[in-house]
Amino acid sequence: MRQEGDDSRLFFRGFQNRSQEKMKLRKRKSTLYLSPRKSTLRHGDLLGENIYLVLFTIALRICNCFLVQTSFVPDEYWQSLEVAHHMVFNYGYLTWEWTERLRGYTYPLIFASIYKILHLLGKDSVQLLIWIPRLTQALLSAIADIRLYSLMKQLENQQMAKWVFFCQLCSWFTWYCCTRTLTNTMETVLTIIALFYYPLEGSKSMNRFVTLSLSLIVDRIFFGQWTLVQYNFLKFNVLQNLGTFYGSHPWHWYFSQGFPAVLGTHLPFFIHGCFLAPKRYRILLVTVLWTLLVYSVLSHKEFRFIYPVLPFCMVFCGYSLNHLKTWKKPALSFLFLSNMLLALYTGLVHQRGTLDVMTHVQELCYNKPNKSSASVFIMMPCHSTPYYSHVHYPLPMRFLQCPPDLTGKSQYLDEADIFYLNPLNWLDKEFHNDSTLPTHLIIFSILEEEISTFLISSNYERTAVFFHTHLPEGRTGSHIYVYERKLKGTLNRR
Numbered sequence: 001m002r003q004e005g006d007d008s009r010l011f012f013r014g015f016q017n018r019s020q021e022k023m024k025l026r027k028r029k030s031t032l033y034l035s036p037r038k039s040t041l042r043h044g045d046l047l048g049e050n051i052y053l054v055l056f057t058i059a060l061r062i063c064n065c066f067l068v069q070t071s072f073v074p075d076e077y078w079q080s081l082e083v084a085h086h087m088v089f090n091y092g093y094l095t096w097e098w099t100e101r102l103r104g105y106t107y108p109l110i111f112a113s114i115y116k117i118l119h120l121l122g123k124d125s126v127q128l129l130i131w132i133p134r135l136t137q138a139l140l141s142a143i144a145d146i147r148l149y150s151l152m153k154q155l156e157n158q159q160m161a162k163w164v165f166f167c168q169l170c171s172w173f174t175w176y177c178c179t180r181t182l183t184n185t186m187e188t189v190l191t192i193i194a195l196f197y198y199p200l201e202g203s204k205s206m207n208r209f210v211t212l213s214l215s216l217i218v219d220r221i222f223f224g225q226w227t228l229v230q231y232n233f234l235k236f237n238v239l240q241n242l243g244t245f246y247g248s249h250p251w252h253w254y255f256s257q258g259f260p261a262v263l264g265t266h267l268p269f270f271i272h273g274c275f276l277a278p279k280r281y282r283i284l285l286v287t288v289l290w291t292l293l294v295y296s297v298l299s300h301k302e303f304r305f306i307y308p309v310l311p312f313c314m315v316f317c318g319y320s321l322n323h324l325k326t327w328k329k330p331a332l333s334f335l336f337l338s339n340m341l342l343a344l345y346t347g348l349v350h351q352r353g354t355l356d357v358m359t360h361v362q363e364l365c366y367n368k369p370n371k372s373s374a375s376v377f378i379m380m381p382c383h384s385t386p387y388y389s390h391v392h393y394p395l396p397m398r399f400l401q402c403p404p405d406l407t408g409k410s411q412y413l414d415e416a417d418i419f420y421l422n423p424l425n426w427l428d429k430e431f432h433n434d435s436t437l438p439t440h441l442i443i444f445s446i447l448e449e450e451i452s453t454f455l456i457s458s459n460y461e462r463t464a465v466f467f468h469t470h471l472p473e474g475r476t477g478s479h480i481y482v483y484e485r486k487l488k489g490t491l492n493r494r
Helices: 002-032 051-066 081-089 106-120 126-155 158-170 172-177 183-201 205-223 229-239 242-246 253-276 279-297 303-323 328-348 353-366 415-421 423-430 449-457
Strands: 376-379 397-399 440-444 460-467 479-485
Touching: 051 126, 081 106, 081 126, 106 126, 126 158, 126 183, 126 303, 158 172, 158 303, 158 328, 172 183, 172 253, 172 303, 172 328, 183 303, 253 279, 253 303, 253 328, 279 303, 303 328, 353 440, 353 460, 353 479, 415 423, 423 449, 449 460
Parallel strands: 376 397, 376 440
Antiparallel strands: 440 479, 460 479
16 A cells, blocks of 8 residues: 555656656746747847947938038928928918919928927027938938848848848938938838838738828828829829920939949949849849839939838848958948949039028028118029028028929920029010019029129129039039119129
8 A cells, every 4th residue: 555655656756757847848938939020029128129230321411411411302302391390480482383283292291290280489590490300310321220130130140130230321312311300200200110020020011001092191181082092193293294394314323323322332232232132032033133224214213212222132142242251351442432432422512502592591581780671582403402491580582393284285385494594584584673673682603694684784792602522514504693682873893
């Protein structure tokens, strides 16, 4: 009997030990199946990454913001900041796209909210209206950079993530664009964030519907009627092909010029990486090629249109750098120096005059005792400069307009075209009465000689000169001149 009891105790003890072992195994197993995103979070992390990496990226993009002091395309002001200024302060100018409902209010609403907060706080100075939106865009771009790093670390490893991150940060075109208030910049940010969630979490189709619904509601509020701006934009640019009014390029332009220019010195590394990357990344390469092909069908082409696929290209560039052995250090030095030189030149030198001249107009508004009598006529290709978002004062201003023909006329010329056909004749007809002359004229240097007789007869004196570009072309000059109308007897011709 004792032996039977001892045997039974041994049996239960063995069973208990086995149960404890199974419980330990289950516990270890559950640890292995924790979500990678949760298990990698540590104390002091921010946005799922090391706080120092995050702060470095944000600080870099803030420096990036202040080291871009040039203009790129009119849309960075006229389709965002000018619209936001008009929404909040009820004066300014809305381009024809808004009367035709080709643009949506969702993106300008971000900056309008900032303007409204600054206005309520009594801090709506012109400098804050200019820089706070750009700093906001810089912060959003920094978050996108971090998300790209996190994605590559999860899909590959930290080493690969480091090279992709390096390529992203030293890209000259990303530096040039990522802090500008362009819809293309916001599209790029959203593309990276969507890419971060897509491979790991699956397709978020419901989120796309939510975004579309939000866009519809916002546009319903501000347009006063239900408007699908995406369809209107597609109809104008694709179905009617009216985008050619703003210029056209050959079908191969993106492949022969646009894409190589945007990639810059990353191009050989991108091509090398395409042969090295695993098959699962073919979807990114297909996306790049598909985007280039679709935009190649459209006659009107711009560098910024393909900006959203640039982060995809950085993935392949990172693969190239990761596989380099002997030539890695020279390759890194070459990429960094070549991109930074181009980024600093385009950010600080090329096409800066159109912003510098608006600083001069600000001084005209805020530093002159007789500012109420001042008026400005910008006689340059239309939308060359920002407008009231960079003045923030209801100063009478005018510019040469260039809306496209929406009526189907065969020989249509906009106001700017008519002016440049014969500037002197246009000015004589427009200002036949001296009382209608503006106090200040802003022109490109290339126009000065052609209208010199008008300037002299109307008592205009050149009062300021601003460098614009080393590469003038067409109607754009190397410098911008400001002329001020003086009283007779007070002229001091330079």
